[in-house]
Amino acid sequence: MKLGETYVIDGIDRQLLDELQRDCKRSLKEIGAVVGLSAPSVLERVRKLESAGIIKGYHALLDARKVGLDISAFIGVSVSNPLLLSAFEAWVESIPHVLECHHVTGSHTLLLKVKTQNTEDLEQLISRVRSMEGVASTETMVVLSTHTERAEIALPPAEPASDPRRRKRPRRPPAPPENPAP
Secondary structure, three states: OOOOOOOOOOHHHHHHHHHHHHOOOOOHHHHHHHHOOOHHHHHHHHHHHHHOOOOOOOOOOOOOHHHOOOEEEEEEEEEOOHHHHHHHHHHHHOOOOEEEEEEOOOOOOEEEEEEEOOHHHHHHHHHHHHHOOOEEEEEEEEOOOOOOOOOOOOOOOOOOOOOOOOOOOOOOOOOOOOOOOO
């Protein structure tokens, strides 16, 4: 699947993806009962969704604070030369405290989401970012509290079936009764 390419999924695939996002540790039989398929059919669809790259993996969601990562922050990074962008992005991939890296519009080139143990670790990370070749400036926003943070993706609504055999045909109005000739 190429960048920007969309895989067509049906209503059952959507239900299946919703169920897997809610709890992917449930058995295929349990998920099948919810979506109306047998366990082997669920497995077949899951494998197709994995092959298409729609399902990228299965992960445990951790509470960052309970594992000692108390500080969340967003770091806006301005890169002075576009030719240095890919080297910076490659460097970011090697830094485990950087959870996300987004190329954005606005006053920054990139927006990083980071989690660290404390402000001292955050300060060291910011210094490392600033020392990278091509970084013109940074702006850090420390998270005071988080109201909403989702890992699940809300799927767009299903499109109408494009297969003419699957479309319901509009009902024809009943023919008017024939008037007998006088």
